[in-house]
Amino acid sequence: MIAETAQLKSKVSAPAWDAVRADFPALHQTVNGHPLIYFDNAATSQKPLPVIEALDRYYRQDNANVHRGIHELSNRATTGYEGARERVANFIHAAGSQEVIFTRGTTESINLVANTWGVANLKPGDRILLTEMEHHSNLVPWQLVAAKTGAKLVYLPVTGDEGLLNLRQLDAVLTPGVKLFAFTHISNTLGTVNPVAELVERARKVGAVTLVDAAQSAGHLPVDVRALGCDFLAFSGHKICGPTGTGVLWGRQELLDAMPPWQGGGDMISSVDFFESHWNTLPHKFEAGTPHIAGAIGLAAAMDYLDAVGRDRIWRHDQELGAYAYESMARLKGIRLFGPKVGRAGLVSFLLDDVHAHDVVTVADQFGVALRGGHHCNQPLMRKLGVASTARASFYFYNTRAEVDRFVEVLREIQRFFGV
Amino acid sequence: MFDDLNDLYQQVIIDHSKSPRNFRRLEAATRTAQGHNPLCGDNIALYLEMDGDVIKDIGFQGSGCAISKASASLLTEAVKGRSKAEVKQMFERVHDLLTKGQTSGGDLGKLEVFAGVHKFPARVKCAMLAWHATLAALDGQDQPVSTE
Ligand SMILES: Cc1ncc(COP(=O)(O)O)c(C=O)c1O
Secondary structure, three states, X not given: OOOOOOOOOOOOOOOOHXXXXXXXXXXXXXXXXXXXXXXXXXXXXXXXXXXXXXXXXXXXXXXXXXXXXXXXXXXXHHHXXXXXXXXXXXXXXXXXXXXXXXXXXXXXXXXXXHHHHHHHHOOOOOEEEEEOOOOHHHOHHHHHHHHHHOOEEEEEOEOHHHOOEOXXXXXXXXXXXXXXXXXXXXXXXXXXXXXXXXXXXXXXXXXXXXXXXXXXXOOOOOOOHHHHOOOXXXXXXXXXXXXXXXXXXXXXXXXXXXXXXXXXXXXXXEEEOOOOEEEOOOOHHHOOOOOOHHHHHHHHHHHHHHHHHOXXXXXXXXXXXXXXXXXXXXXXXXXXXXXXXXXXXOEEEEEEOOEOHHHHHHHHHHOOEEOEEEOOOOHHHHHHHOOOOEEEEEOOOOOOHHHHHHHHHHHHHHHHHOOO | OHHHHHHHOOHHHHHHHHOOOOOOOOOOOOEEEEEEEOOOOEEEEEEXXXXXXXXXXXXXXXXXXXXXXXXXXXXXXXXXXXXXXXXXXXXHHHHXXXXXXXXXXXXXXXXXXXXXXXXXXXXXXXXHHHHHHHHHHHHHHHOOOOOO
16 A cells, blocks of 8 residues: 555666656756756755655555554554665665664764764764765764864865875874764765775774765665675665655664664653653664654655666666766866766766856756756865865766757857856 | 846946956955855955945955856945945845846946846845945944954
C-alpha cells in the first residue's frame, strides 16, 4: 500500500535518458519564453513522478501519526516511515536501520553530531580538522562547538583554482590531537571528488572520528558507509530527488549509543518522570517529536527511483557531462574555471571576465537557463580563491549534452551582451 | 524578450558599472559605513564628508555586480550637496522605483535608469545596497569615524 517499490514510469531497464526526463514534470516548461534548462541541481534536484505520487498517496490514504497509534492508519504510517528507514539503511549499506536517523537535512545532521558527540567528547586543546572547501553547514556547527568546548579548528588546505585537497599537508594537520575529521565527499563549489576511504584510513591511524558530508554525493554515486569506513555520514533528501525537509544522519551504532540525546520531547524517551527521563533506544533517541513522515516515505521512493536508474550509471552520466561542459567552456575566451581538470563531478563553477556572477545568472535566466551565482555557502573558500562569488552550472542525470551546448551558446550571448 | 534585459542593463548602468564615478576612498571622510550583500558576498565601503547636515563629498569602494556598482556610482552623483533629510526622501523614492517601477513626486533624474530592476525582484537588493550603506553612514553620526 505505501512505500511501494517505485518503478521508472517509463519501465526502462537500461536508462533511455529521454524517458527518464519524462518522469520529471518540472523540467517540461518554458521560462522567459525558452525551454527550461535546469542547471541548479547542486542546490536542489527536481522530483520524479514516483516521489510526487508517494507523497500524494500518503496524504490521501495513510496520513496518521507514527509510533503512538493503534489504529489502522497509524499502523500504515508507522510501517511506511520505518520502511523508509530500512530503505535508507540499504541505500547506504548501513549495518542496520537503527543507525539511520532522519533529520531535516545535511545541516541538521551535522549540527546533531556537533551538539551531541562533539559536546560530550571534545575538551580544551582538542582539534577538529576540517578542509578549506567545506560548506558553511560543515563549518559553522564546528565553530560553535569549538567555542563551547575549547577545542581548536584546523584546516586542510585546498590547492588554488584546481581545487584539490592538498594531501601532502595532511600529515602536518592530522596530528594525534585531532579528535574529529569532518570533510565533504564532493565539493559543491569546485566539483572535487575527495578520496574518502583514504582520508578515513589516515584519520583512524591517529584515532580521529570521521564525518563525511555526502550532500553532493549520496544521490550521484553508489555510497557504501562500510566500504568508506567513516563514523558519521550526512546528506539531504532534496538534493537526491526526494522532498525538501528530509535528511539523514548515519552513525556507527557504538558511537550513537554512547551519545547523549540532542532535542528532548515525544518519541525520544522510554519513560519520563517529573525530574528525569530515560532515553529511547536507537534511532528514536535522536528523533524528538513528530517526524516528517511523508518526507521519509517520499525519500524512500526517491531512492527506489535512483536505484532503478542505477547510481553507477548516474555517476558515469554526471561525470561525462561535467567533463564535456568543462571542455566546452574552456574553449570560450575570457572565462575562469574552477575545480579539477579531470575527475570532476557534474558541476562547473566559473567566472566570465568583467561580468559579475549575478549578472551572468540574471541574463542566463532570460534564456531559460537556471544557474546559481554567489558564494555557494563557501565564503572562506571564495576568499582563498580571491573572488567574491562564482557562477555555477550543476548537472544531474536528466540533463543532456544538447543542454550543455545551448548553455555554452548562452554564455557567448552573455559576453556579447556585456560587450566583453 | 530582450526588452526586459535591456531595461535592466541600460547603457548608463553598464557605463557606470565599468567606470564607476567617485570610486575612491575619501581621506577627509567624517562618516563611513560598510554595505554587505550576504547573498553574493559583495561588499561596499562608503565614505561621506559632511558639512553640517549636508553631504559635501562622497566616495565608495568595493566589488559587486553591474547593478550594485552602477547604483553606488549614480548614488554618489545624486546625493552630493544634499541634506540628510533629502537623502532619506530619495531613499524611499528609489525603493519605490526599484520595487514598483515608478515613483510619485517627480522625476528622479538619472536614477530613473533603475526602473527596469522591478521586473527582477532578486536584484532589488543589489541596487539598494549602496542606499542602505548611505543611510547607515548618515545615521551613525554619534559613532566615531573609523577610517579603517
Ligand atoms: C556540500 C554540502 N554540504 C551541505 C549542504 C547543506 O545541505 P542542506 O541545506 O540541505 O542542509 C549542501 C547544500 O547546500 C552542500 O552542497
